[in-house]
Amino acid sequence: MTSAADTASPPAPPSAEAALAALRGEIDRLDDQLHDLVMRRAEVVASLAASRVKGGASPLRPGREAMILRRLLRRHHGDLPPGAMVRLWREILASSSAMQGGFGVAVYTRDSNQPRLAREHFGSLTPVRSMPTAARALAAVGSGEAQVAVLPLPEEGEPLDQAWWLGLDAPRLQVMARLPFWAPNAENLPEAFAVAPGAPDPSGADRSLLRLEAAADRGRTQLLGALAAAGLTPRTLLTRREGGVVRALAEVDGVVAEGDPRLAALPFDRALPLGFYAVPERGDQG
Known part of the structure; x- marks a missing residue:
C-alpha cells in the first residue's frame, strides 16, 4: 500500500529571488561581524595609544x-x-x-x-x-x-x-x-x-640607504670594492662628483644604523646611514 508520504511531491526549489535574498542576508551578517571586529x-x-609603553613614540x-x-x-x-x-x-x-x-x-x-x-x-x-x-x-x-x-x-x-x-x-x-x-x-x-x-x-626584511663621502679620485669600482669588503655589498650605487669630493648613495640589504661596526671599516671620509625600509612585496615574485 502506497502512503501519502510516498506520493508527495518533493519541495519546490527556492525561487531566484529567495536565493538572492538569502545571500544578501548572509552578506549583511558578515558585514556586521566585520564591523564588530x-x-x-x-x-x-x-588602549595601546594610552598605555605607558607607547610613551611619546611616533x-x-x-x-x-x-x-x-x-x-x-x-x-x-x-x-x-x-x-x-x-x-x-x-x-x-x-x-x-x-x-x-x-x-x-x-x-x-x-x-x-x-x-x-x-x-x-x-x-x-x-x-x-x-x-x-x-x-x-x-x-x-x-x-x-x-x-x-x-x-x-x-x-x-x-x-x-x-x-x-x-x-x-x-x-x-x-x-x-x-x-x-x-x-x-x-x-x-x-x-x-x-x-x-x-x-x-625593523620589519625582518629590510634595506638601508647610506650616504658616502670620499676623495674624488676614488672610482666607482673602488667604492663598490670597499663596500663589499666591509660586508655591505650594495644593490644600487649612485655617485656625484663635485668640488674634489665624490658623494654616493648606496642601497644595501639589512638594517644599518649609526654605530654599526661595518661603517667604521669603510675607508671613506664619512659614511652616514639615511634610514631603512621594509622590502616591498611584488605580485610577480615566486
Whole structure:
C-alpha cells in the first residue's frame, strides 16, 4: 500500500529571488561581524595609544605594518585580489595611526604619481599637501607642519636641486618606507621614499640607504670594492662628483644604523646611514 508520504511531491526549489535574498542576508551578517571586529580593533589601538609603553613614540610604525601585511598576504586566498586586501588594510592601518596622533604628508610633486602613492599608502583621509621642491617637503616635516615627506627615488645624474639625499638631515630625518609596499609587478612601477623624524622600526626584511663621502679620485669600482669588503655589498650605487669630493648613495640589504661596526671599516671620509625600509612585496615574485 502506497502512503501519502510516498506520493508527495518533493519541495519546490527556492525561487531566484529567495536565493538572492538569502545571500544578501548572509552578506549583511558578515558585514556586521566585520564591523564588530574593526570596532574592537580600534578599541585595542586606543588602549595601546594610552598605555605607558607607547610613551611619546611616533604612531608611524612602518616595520610593524609591513609585518602585518606580509603575514596577511601569506595566508590570503580566494577571489578577492591581494591588492584589494592590501588597500583595505592600508586604510585600517592609516586610521590606527591617526587615532594615536594625527599626521599629515608633504609630497614633492615632481610627477603626478607622488600624491597617489602617498594617499594609497597613508590613507585616503590623511591630509596630503603638494610641495614644489623636495627641500620644501623636507622643511615641512622639519618644522612639524607635516609628519612625513614623500619624495621620488633618487636617480643617477639628476639635477642638484632634486638630489634630496645629499642634504637629508640624518639622523633627525630618515627614510622609513618605500612606496608602494605591494604592487602586482615591478615593471614600470612608479615608486617613492617616505621620510620622517626618528628611526624606522625593523620589519625582518629590510634595506638601508647610506650616504658616502670620499676623495674624488676614488672610482666607482673602488667604492663598490670597499663596500663589499666591509660586508655591505650594495644593490644600487649612485655617485656625484663635485668640488674634489665624490658623494654616493648606496642601497644595501639589512638594517644599518649609526654605530654599526661595518661603517667604521669603510675607508671613506664619512659614511652616514639615511634610514631603512621594509622590502616591498611584488605580485610577480615566486
